[in-house]
Amino acid sequence: MLYNKYFNMHVKSSMQYRLNTLLIAITQVVISLGELATVWIMFKQFKSVGYWGFYETLLMFGIITTVFSFAECFARGYDEFAKLIRTGTLDRMLIRPVNLHFQIFANNIEFSKLGRVVLGIVVSIIALMHLAISWTIYKVLVLISVYICGVVVITGIFMIGAGVSVFTVENLEFINIITNGGKELSFYPINVYNKWLARIFTFILPFACFNYLPISYLMGYGSLPQVIYAISPLVGSLFIIPCVLFFNWCIKKYQSTGT
Helix, strand or coil: CHHHHHHHHHHHHHHHCHHHHHHHHHHHHHHHHHHHHHHHHHHHHCCCECCECHHHHHHHHHHHHHHHHHHHHHCHHHHCHHHHHHCCHHHHHHCCCCCHHHHHHHHCCCHHHHHHHHHHHHHHHHHHHHCCCCCCHHHHHHHHHHHHHHHHHHHHHHHHHHHHHHHHCCCCHHHHHHHHHHHHHCCCCHHHCCHHHHHHHHHHCCCHHHCHHHHHHHHCCCCCCHHHHHHHHHHHHCCHHHHHHHHHHHHHCCCCCCC
Protein backbone atom coordinates (compact mmCIF):
# COMPACT_ATOMS: atom_id res chain seq x y z
CA MET A 1 0.00 0.00 0.00
CA LEU A 2 1.04 3.57 -0.66
CA TYR A 3 0.39 4.50 2.97
CA ASN A 4 2.88 1.86 4.09
CA LYS A 5 5.56 3.62 2.05
CA TYR A 6 4.72 6.94 3.66
CA PHE A 7 4.66 5.27 7.08
CA ASN A 8 8.06 3.67 6.58
CA MET A 9 9.44 6.97 5.35
CA HIS A 10 8.31 8.71 8.55
CA VAL A 11 9.77 5.89 10.64
CA LYS A 12 13.15 6.25 8.93
CA SER A 13 13.00 10.02 9.37
CA SER A 14 12.27 9.66 13.10
CA MET A 15 15.08 7.14 13.49
CA GLN A 16 17.54 9.61 12.00
CA TYR A 17 16.85 11.83 15.01
CA ARG A 18 15.87 9.15 17.51
CA LEU A 19 17.27 11.02 20.51
CA ASN A 20 15.25 14.11 19.62
CA THR A 21 12.10 12.01 19.17
CA LEU A 22 12.71 10.25 22.48
CA LEU A 23 13.29 13.49 24.39
CA ILE A 24 10.13 15.06 22.95
CA ALA A 25 8.15 11.95 23.91
CA ILE A 26 9.56 12.00 27.45
CA THR A 27 8.81 15.72 27.80
CA GLN A 28 5.21 15.22 26.74
CA VAL A 29 4.80 12.29 29.12
CA VAL A 30 6.13 14.44 31.97
CA ILE A 31 3.62 17.17 31.09
CA SER A 32 0.80 14.60 31.10
CA LEU A 33 2.02 13.30 34.46
CA GLY A 34 1.72 16.86 35.73
CA GLU A 35 -1.90 16.93 34.55
CA LEU A 36 -2.46 13.59 36.25
CA ALA A 37 -1.00 15.00 39.45
CA THR A 38 -3.63 17.76 39.49
CA VAL A 39 -6.37 15.11 39.36
CA TRP A 40 -4.73 13.19 42.21
CA ILE A 41 -4.31 16.34 44.32
CA MET A 42 -7.97 17.26 43.85
CA PHE A 43 -9.11 13.86 45.05
CA LYS A 44 -6.79 14.10 48.05
CA GLN A 45 -8.88 17.08 49.10
CA PHE A 46 -12.26 15.83 47.89
CA LYS A 47 -12.77 12.06 48.06
CA SER A 48 -15.42 12.06 45.34
CA VAL A 49 -17.13 14.27 42.78
CA GLY A 50 -20.80 13.38 43.13
CA TYR A 51 -20.78 9.59 42.94
CA TRP A 52 -17.58 9.58 40.86
CA GLY A 53 -14.46 8.47 42.65
CA PHE A 54 -10.77 8.76 41.87
CA TYR A 55 -10.44 5.65 39.72
CA GLU A 56 -13.49 6.42 37.58
CA THR A 57 -11.95 9.84 36.92
CA LEU A 58 -8.56 8.20 36.36
CA LEU A 59 -10.15 6.06 33.64
CA MET A 60 -11.50 9.22 32.00
CA PHE A 61 -8.02 10.72 32.11
CA GLY A 62 -6.51 7.61 30.55
CA ILE A 63 -9.07 7.47 27.76
CA ILE A 64 -8.81 11.12 26.71
CA THR A 65 -5.01 11.05 26.92
CA THR A 66 -4.85 7.93 24.73
CA VAL A 67 -7.29 9.02 22.01
CA PHE A 68 -6.10 12.63 21.85
CA SER A 69 -2.46 11.62 21.54
CA PHE A 70 -3.24 8.91 18.97
CA ALA A 71 -5.18 11.40 16.86
CA GLU A 72 -2.31 13.89 17.15
CA CYS A 73 0.10 11.21 16.00
CA PHE A 74 -1.73 10.11 12.85
CA ALA A 75 -4.03 13.06 12.01
CA ARG A 76 -1.54 15.83 12.72
CA GLY A 77 -1.78 16.97 9.11
CA TYR A 78 -5.23 18.47 9.79
CA ASP A 79 -4.04 20.15 12.99
CA GLU A 80 -1.20 21.81 11.06
CA PHE A 81 -3.19 22.40 7.87
CA ALA A 82 -2.51 26.14 7.94
CA LYS A 83 1.17 25.37 7.45
CA LEU A 84 0.36 23.42 4.27
CA ILE A 85 -1.45 26.49 2.95
CA ARG A 86 1.27 28.99 3.84
CA THR A 87 4.07 26.94 2.29
CA GLY A 88 2.14 26.15 -0.89
CA THR A 89 2.19 22.41 -0.14
CA LEU A 90 -1.60 22.24 -0.40
CA ASP A 91 -1.43 23.50 -4.00
CA ARG A 92 0.81 20.57 -4.92
CA MET A 93 -1.45 18.12 -3.09
CA LEU A 94 -4.50 19.28 -5.01
CA ILE A 95 -2.99 18.51 -8.41
CA ARG A 96 -1.86 15.01 -7.47
CA PRO A 97 -4.03 12.05 -8.56
CA VAL A 98 -4.38 10.90 -4.93
CA ASN A 99 -7.21 11.62 -2.50
CA LEU A 100 -6.50 14.76 -0.45
CA HIS A 101 -7.52 13.19 2.86
CA PHE A 102 -5.09 10.33 2.26
CA GLN A 103 -2.28 12.80 1.58
CA ILE A 104 -3.04 14.76 4.74
CA PHE A 105 -2.96 11.60 6.86
CA ALA A 106 0.28 10.48 5.23
CA ASN A 107 1.95 13.90 5.20
CA ASN A 108 2.76 14.09 8.91
CA ILE A 109 3.05 11.29 11.46
CA GLU A 110 4.47 12.31 14.84
CA PHE A 111 5.73 9.21 16.61
CA SER A 112 6.74 11.30 19.61
CA LYS A 113 3.04 11.38 20.57
CA LEU A 114 3.07 7.63 21.13
CA GLY A 115 4.67 8.16 24.54
CA ARG A 116 1.45 9.73 25.79
CA VAL A 117 -0.55 6.97 24.10
CA VAL A 118 1.33 4.40 26.17
CA LEU A 119 0.85 6.51 29.31
CA GLY A 120 -2.89 6.76 28.66
CA ILE A 121 -3.21 3.00 28.16
CA VAL A 122 -1.23 2.25 31.34
CA VAL A 123 -3.36 4.70 33.36
CA SER A 124 -6.55 3.16 31.90
CA ILE A 125 -5.42 -0.36 32.84
CA ILE A 126 -4.57 0.72 36.41
CA ALA A 127 -7.98 2.37 36.75
CA LEU A 128 -9.83 -0.68 35.39
CA MET A 129 -7.98 -2.96 37.80
CA HIS A 130 -9.32 -0.93 40.73
CA LEU A 131 -12.91 -0.60 39.51
CA ALA A 132 -15.57 -3.15 40.40
CA ILE A 133 -16.95 -3.70 36.89
CA SER A 134 -19.07 -6.76 36.15
CA TRP A 135 -17.62 -7.53 32.74
CA THR A 136 -19.76 -8.84 29.89
CA ILE A 137 -19.06 -9.13 26.18
CA TYR A 138 -21.15 -5.99 25.64
CA LYS A 139 -19.08 -3.97 28.09
CA VAL A 140 -15.86 -5.13 26.42
CA LEU A 141 -17.24 -4.01 23.04
CA VAL A 142 -18.30 -0.67 24.51
CA LEU A 143 -14.81 -0.14 25.96
CA ILE A 144 -13.22 -0.86 22.57
CA SER A 145 -15.69 1.49 20.83
CA VAL A 146 -14.77 4.22 23.33
CA TYR A 147 -11.23 4.45 21.95
CA ILE A 148 -12.34 4.25 18.32
CA CYS A 149 -14.98 6.95 18.82
CA GLY A 150 -12.52 9.16 20.67
CA VAL A 151 -9.99 9.12 17.85
CA VAL A 152 -12.76 9.79 15.31
CA VAL A 153 -14.15 12.75 17.27
CA ILE A 154 -10.76 14.37 17.85
CA THR A 155 -9.87 13.91 14.16
CA GLY A 156 -13.17 15.53 13.24
CA ILE A 157 -12.36 18.57 15.37
CA PHE A 158 -8.97 18.81 13.70
CA MET A 159 -10.80 18.78 10.34
CA ILE A 160 -12.98 21.70 11.44
CA GLY A 161 -9.87 23.69 12.34
CA ALA A 162 -8.30 22.78 8.99
CA GLY A 163 -11.38 23.92 7.12
CA VAL A 164 -11.49 27.24 8.94
CA SER A 165 -7.82 27.86 8.14
CA VAL A 166 -8.70 27.85 4.41
CA PHE A 167 -10.29 31.26 5.00
CA THR A 168 -8.06 32.57 7.79
CA VAL A 169 -4.74 31.01 6.61
CA GLU A 170 -3.64 31.00 10.26
CA ASN A 171 -5.03 28.66 12.92
CA LEU A 172 -7.46 30.52 15.16
CA GLU A 173 -7.06 30.32 18.91
CA PHE A 174 -10.65 29.20 19.42
CA ILE A 175 -9.80 25.91 17.71
CA ASN A 176 -7.15 25.30 20.37
CA ILE A 177 -9.76 26.15 22.99
CA ILE A 178 -12.02 23.44 21.55
CA THR A 179 -9.31 20.79 21.21
CA ASN A 180 -7.09 21.34 24.26
CA GLY A 181 -9.95 22.81 26.28
CA GLY A 182 -12.12 19.82 25.45
CA LYS A 183 -9.32 17.51 26.50
CA GLU A 184 -8.88 19.26 29.85
CA LEU A 185 -12.65 19.29 30.41
CA SER A 186 -12.84 15.54 29.74
CA PHE A 187 -10.53 14.78 32.66
CA TYR A 188 -13.57 15.07 34.94
CA PRO A 189 -17.23 13.92 34.84
CA ILE A 190 -19.26 16.13 32.53
CA ASN A 191 -22.03 16.50 35.11
CA VAL A 192 -19.83 18.66 37.37
CA TYR A 193 -20.01 21.51 34.84
CA ASN A 194 -22.83 23.93 34.13
CA LYS A 195 -25.65 22.42 32.08
CA TRP A 196 -25.04 24.63 29.04
CA LEU A 197 -21.39 23.58 28.91
CA ALA A 198 -22.25 19.91 29.44
CA ARG A 199 -24.76 20.06 26.60
CA ILE A 200 -22.23 21.62 24.22
CA PHE A 201 -19.66 18.92 24.93
CA THR A 202 -22.28 16.19 24.62
CA PHE A 203 -24.52 17.14 21.70
CA ILE A 204 -22.36 19.52 19.64
CA LEU A 205 -18.80 18.43 20.42
CA PRO A 206 -19.39 14.85 21.59
CA PHE A 207 -16.52 14.46 24.06
CA ALA A 208 -18.91 12.94 26.59
CA CYS A 209 -19.89 10.25 24.07
CA PHE A 210 -16.53 8.54 24.39
CA ASN A 211 -15.85 9.33 28.03
CA TYR A 212 -18.55 10.16 30.58
CA LEU A 213 -21.50 8.31 29.03
CA PRO A 214 -19.89 4.94 28.21
CA ILE A 215 -18.08 4.88 31.57
CA SER A 216 -21.48 5.43 33.18
CA TYR A 217 -22.58 2.27 31.37
CA LEU A 218 -19.54 0.30 32.53
CA MET A 219 -20.17 1.35 36.14
CA GLY A 220 -23.96 1.08 36.00
CA TYR A 221 -24.43 4.76 36.81
CA GLY A 222 -27.02 7.21 35.50
CA SER A 223 -30.78 7.58 35.41
CA LEU A 224 -31.28 6.97 31.69
CA PRO A 225 -31.71 3.50 30.12
CA GLN A 226 -28.32 1.81 30.02
CA VAL A 227 -28.60 1.17 26.28
CA ILE A 228 -28.35 4.93 25.69
CA TYR A 229 -25.02 5.05 27.50
CA ALA A 230 -23.86 1.91 25.67
CA ILE A 231 -24.49 3.21 22.15
CA SER A 232 -23.16 6.71 22.85
CA PRO A 233 -19.73 5.99 21.26
CA LEU A 234 -21.41 4.85 18.04
CA VAL A 235 -23.62 7.94 17.98
CA GLY A 236 -20.66 10.18 18.76
CA SER A 237 -18.69 8.71 15.85
CA LEU A 238 -21.28 10.17 13.46
CA PHE A 239 -19.75 13.55 14.29
CA ILE A 240 -17.10 12.83 11.66
CA ILE A 241 -19.67 13.08 8.84
CA PRO A 242 -20.44 16.83 9.12
CA CYS A 243 -16.74 17.44 9.79
CA VAL A 244 -15.71 15.79 6.50
CA LEU A 245 -18.49 17.59 4.62
CA PHE A 246 -17.43 20.93 6.09
CA PHE A 247 -13.78 20.34 5.24
CA ASN A 248 -14.60 19.30 1.66
CA TRP A 249 -16.79 22.39 1.24
CA CYS A 250 -13.96 24.62 2.50
CA ILE A 251 -11.51 23.03 0.05
CA LYS A 252 -13.86 23.91 -2.82
CA LYS A 253 -13.62 27.55 -1.71
CA TYR A 254 -9.82 27.43 -1.51
CA GLN A 255 -7.82 29.94 -3.55
CA SER A 256 -4.09 29.53 -3.89
CA THR A 257 -1.94 31.67 -1.63
CA GLY A 258 0.40 32.21 -4.58
CA THR A 259 3.34 30.79 -2.67
